[in-house]
Every structure is written in structure tokens, then in C-alpha cells.
Amino acid sequence: MHLHLDEEITFRRLEILLAFMETGNLTRAAEMLEISSVSVHRALHGLETGLRCALFRHEGRNLHPTEAAQALADVAREVLRTMSEGVRSTREVAGYSADRIRIGSLYSLTDRTVPKLVMGMKIRKPDIQTELVLGSNADLLQKLRDGAIDAVLMGTPENAADVESQPLFEDDIFFAAPVGSRYGGMDEIDLAVCANERFVTLSEGFVTYAGFVDAFRVAGFTPNVVMKTGDIFSLMNLVGGGVGYTLLPGRVGGIMPQKVQLVPLQKKYLMRQTISLNFLRTRERDPNLLALLSVCRSLSAELG
Known part of the structure; x- marks a missing residue:
């Protein structure tokens, strides 16, 4: 089954519609979204164009939503909620910017290095849950490549062009x-x-x-x-x-x-x-890993 939506109907415009329905005012909706009132008006007009029906009644400079606007808003809430969950679950499957980070480590680093790293992450990203996986260099490197962990504290691997390493100490x-x-x-x-x-x-x-x-x-x-x-x-x-x-x-x-x-x-x-933080180069823009990398750089300076 081929589904088609007019290009005038976008997620962003649906977000703007919901903001307007919540505030009931162009100016307040614009303030909520940190855009201009003109941008809000254009977005609402764009939705009407894409739907080929009126969503608002004009009374002077004011817009009053019709039953059609309310119906679209009800659908928009569900669509945006579903899409938001879809984005979150897709990122979790890919390990990108999930609400947890899985860190592998050598046993010998669990005394000082790992606790300092975990506490540093708690300060930078308090909502992120940290999971710890222990093992050998070889096991942890394989888990990293398999996507079972997001980053690993271990000896810097040799001949690993797919891995980015941030040295911590020697x-x-x-x-x-x-x-x-x-x-x-x-x-x-x-x-x-x-x-x-x-x-x-x-x-x-x-x-x-x-x-x-x-x-x-x-x-x-x-x-x-x-x-x-x-x-x-x-x-x-x-x-x-x-x-x-x-x-x-x-x-x-x-x-x-x-x-x-x-x-x-x-x-x-x-x-x-050389003990380092290691992660796949394909994940180098992951916000969670960037935060972890920043913590590691601070920890490296502390360890001297």
C-alpha cells in the first residue's frame, strides 16, 4: 500500500500546530518554540494548503481553531509521540544517544579509574544509566565491534583502524x-x-x-x-x-x-x-560518547 502525504504537512508544522492549540495565541506559541509569530502563521497556513481545507476562522487578527484543527491536533499528538518513540528505539538499537551507556573495562581498572569515570558521567549526564562489562582486552574489543558495549577502557588495541582511542595513562x-x-x-x-x-x-x-x-x-x-x-x-x-x-x-x-x-x-x-578509552569511529558523533570522551580527557589530566 502506497501512502502519500502532501509535502506541506511536516512534523515541524504539526509541532507548531500543537503549540498554537495549547497557547491559543500566535505570539505565545512563537515564544514557546523560540521562533517568530510570522513563522507560526506560515506553518499553520501551510497545513491548510496541504490538507486542502480550512483549519481556522479569522476574526480580525486572531485565529480560532475549527473542529478540523482539533481533529488534526489529536492525530498529530499520536503521530509525534509514535515518531519520538521510534527515533528513541532506533537509536537504542544502534547504540546512539540512548538513555544508557555500556562501558567495558579490565578488572584492574575497577579500583579508581572506573568509579571516577562513572561519577564524571553522572555529573555531565545525570539521566544516563551506566552499565559495566568486565573482561579481557580481546573479549572487550570483540564486544565493542559486535555492538554489545559502547566504549571500553583497556590497553590501546594494535592494528585497529576502526577504533578511536583516547589515552588515559601509561x-x-x-x-x-x-x-x-x-x-x-x-x-x-x-x-x-x-x-x-x-x-x-x-x-x-x-x-x-x-x-x-x-x-x-x-x-x-x-x-x-x-x-x-x-x-x-x-x-x-x-x-x-x-x-x-x-x-x-x-x-x-x-x-x-x-x-x-x-x-x-x-x-x-x-x-x-597505554590504557585508553576506545570506541568505534562510526560512533564518534554520539552525544553520550562525546560526553564520556570529555570526562576521560579531564581524568587523563588528573591522572597526569
Whole structure:
């Protein structure tokens, strides 16, 4: 079925009609919509032209709505309400300017970075609900591309031309050992002397795991990994329990168990992570993401 409306009948003119019906006056309708009285009059006349019937009676300079105008106003309210809901739901499906924002994050960023980011968003957009999704770099990047999350806090992805990244801070990797171990009193550690030690690590896909692999590649041996885990808090507890040593980013220093300590690595093993806010370039004009980006820039300056 082919539906056709005269081009004189537009959503904007229907909005103007409703404003006029509510105020009963050209001047007050114009003030409500922040346009001129002439624009209101032209819009109402345009509707009459498109409908090919009179909507108003002229009494001097005043316009009085007819029953036809009332009938059109009743329909206009429903049409505009339906269209407004359609725009909202379409944007939600696309993830654009919805009433919520889904942020992915590494577990290690939930201590300070994520709370500050969420509070910053609450200040800028108090009506926006924030959802948090935790995972590894690889999992979160895939969720971002699948549209399951809107933005992600993680290590800056390599070779990702479809992703826009806003750096937040850089973080060095440290040697993690139980308090009281023979490595605890060292000023720095040469991984080459740890060839006979047991290690625990995060699963593949985490940015810290990639740094772990790179560091031991420099050391010239494959570490004896006795256990892998999917979150950094479990990893720290494994170290504290004496299961094995590991490498951890400096940002976890404030949330580590008391029985775990971080020791600097020798400079040749220096592995630096760049943590950033990442989102798809196709979403770079999304108002919610622009607000989040602004919060991240402020947070980056604060983190220094």
C-alpha cells in the first residue's frame, strides 16, 4: 500500500500546530518554540494548503481553531509521540544517544579509574544509566565491534583502524612476589635468574598477559606457568598464596593483598601499557560518547 502525504504537512508544522492549540495565541506559541509569530502563521497556513481545507476562522487578527484543527491536533499528538518513540528505539538499537551507556573495562581498572569515570558521567549526564562489562582486552574489543558495549577502557588495541582511542595513562609492569620471598628485598629484578621458578598468569587476551609473554621473550626462556586465571584479583591471591610469581601492572598497587609486593624489573624488561578509552569511529558523533570522551580527557589530566 502506497501512502502519500502532501509535502506541506511536516512534523515541524504539526509541532507548531500543537503549540498554537495549547497557547491559543500566535505570539505565545512563537515564544514557546523560540521562533517568530510570522513563522507560526506560515506553518499553520501551510497545513491548510496541504490538507486542502480550512483549519481556522479569522476574526480580525486572531485565529480560532475549527473542529478540523482539533481533529488534526489529536492525530498529530499520536503521530509525534509514535515518531519520538521510534527515533528513541532506533537509536537504542544502534547504540546512539540512548538513555544508557555500556562501558567495558579490565578488572584492574575497577579500583579508581572506573568509579571516577562513572561519577564524571553522572555529573555531565545525570539521566544516563551506566552499565559495566568486565573482561579481557580481546573479549572487550570483540564486544565493542559486535555492538554489545559502547566504549571500553583497556590497553590501546594494535592494528585497529576502526577504533578511536583516547589515552588515559601509561602503566609499567612489575614483578609480583609474596612478601618475605627472596626477591622482596631487591631494588630490581633480572628475570633471567628466575628460570627455575613457578609462575601464574592471566589468560590469553589480557593486555597484561601480552606484557608477560614479551618480558620473558627478552629474558630468553619460557616460564613454567603452573596456573592461568581469568581475573587479576584471583591472580594476586595466587601469588600471595605462594602458588607462583607473576608480572602485574603498577595500577594494582593500591588494591593488592598485604602479602603481595611489587618489585621493579630491570630496564631491559620494561613493558609499558597505554590504557585508553576506545570506541568505534562510526560512533564518534554520539552525544553520550562525546560526553564520556570529555570526562576521560579531564581524568587523563588528573591522572597526569
